Amino acid sequence: MVDVPVTRLKKLGFAKTLRRDNWWVVPFLTFLGLGGFVVYATWSAFHPAVASGAPSYIWHGGGAHYLSPFFSPELFGSDESWFGAKPAWIPGWLPFSPALLILWAPGGFRFTCYYYRGSYYKAFWGDPPACAVGEPHRGHDYRGEHKWPLLIQNAHRYFLYLALAFVVMLGLDAWRSMWFTGADGASHFGVGLGTILLTLNVVLIAGYTFGCHSFRHLIGGFMDRFSERPIRKACYDGACKLNRRHQLFAWLSLFCVAGCDVYLRLLTTGILSSDPRLF
Numbered sequence: 001m002v003d004v005p006v007t008r009l010k011k012l013g014f015a016k017t018l019r020r021d022n023w024w025v026v027p028f029l030t031f032l033g034l035g036g037f038v039v040y041a042t043w044s045a046f047h048p049a050v051a052s053g054a055p056s057y058i059w060h061g062g063g064a065h066y067l068s069p070f071f072s073p074e075l076f077g078s079d080e081s082w083f084g085a086k087p088a089w090i091p092g093w094l095p096f097s098p099a100l101l102i103l104w105a106p107g108g109f110r111f112t113c114y115y116y117r118g119s120y121y122k123a124f125w126g127d128p129p130a131c132a133v134g135e136p137h138r139g140h141d142y143r144g145e146h147k148w149p150l151l152i153q154n155a156h157r158y159f160l161y162l163a164l165a166f167v168v169m170l171g172l173d174a175w176r177s178m179w180f181t182g183a184d185g186a187s188h189f190g191v192g193l194g195t196i197l198l199t200l201n202v203v204l205i206a207g208y209t210f211g212c213h214s215f216r217h218l219i220g221g222f223m224d225r226f227s228e229r230p231i232r233k234a235c236y237d238g239a240c241k242l243n244r245r246h247q248l249f250a251w252l253s254l255f256c257v258a259g260c261d262v263y264l265r266l267l268t269t270g271i272l273s274s275d276p277r278l279f
């Protein structure tokens with residue numbers, strides 16, 4: 001029998017490691033990207049300017065109809081909302097914004113996403129900051145997601161159903177952005193920069209949603225045999241392809257949704273005087 005030497009591993013302190021690469025770059029960029037997005041989205045949600053009668057999230061210049069994805073669907077708020085003005089049952093002392101009524105759904109979907117979890121556990125909680133890097137000694141190391149509070153992450157499969165509905169609604173917004181009211185009062189097909197951004201937005205969000213692990217399971221991952229279900233197999237293969245790019249779609253769709261909101265704000269506040277039209 002051969003004696004195998006035993007090496008005792010020593011637990012290192014926070015951020016201590018034997019790694020020689022720049023392991024901190026990815027968690028740091030994740031911290032900046034996600035932190036910046038949350039700060040901007042919160043600021044934007046609380047500045048809808050509905051009371052002035054000219055919401056800062058809808059642009060009608062040049063006959064367009066562009067709605068910021070942060071505020072879509074608009075349940076209550078402006079004249080164009082689904083159910084009219086702010087309802088009386090919302091207390092007056094509560095800050096009101098149409099975005100706050102709906103953002104919890106896509107926000108919850110992203111917060112519980114398998115990819116984002118892995119990223120923000122590292123970037124925000126440092127638990128651990130990266131593979132083989134020392135974590136803070138808090139006396140309660142990560143123990144999986146089968147206990148509270150992380151048990152909530154299992155709600156991801158339910159947030160998926162809401163996210164699928166959002167893909168449809170953002171698709172309708174993109175379609176609406178392709179129709180411009182002309183001087184004759186009729187709708188004419190056209191494409192402006194806002195149309196391109198809102199269409200790109202729904203394409204990226206669809207790529208992110210249809211590449212979700214839970215969607216992959218829903219579309220066919222739960223089955224034992226695909227041989228008798230060619231259509232389901234094709235859908236599953238498509239979801240797997242998107243899943244391999246899930247991280248990419250997660251970031252691109254995040255930046256695009258914020259970019260759409262920024263663009264509409266620049267238009268509605270007059271910083272940009274017009275929306276460039278291709279035709």
Ligand code: FES
Nearest residue numbers: 113114115212213
């Ligand atoms: S795993 Fe990322 S959205 Fe479902």
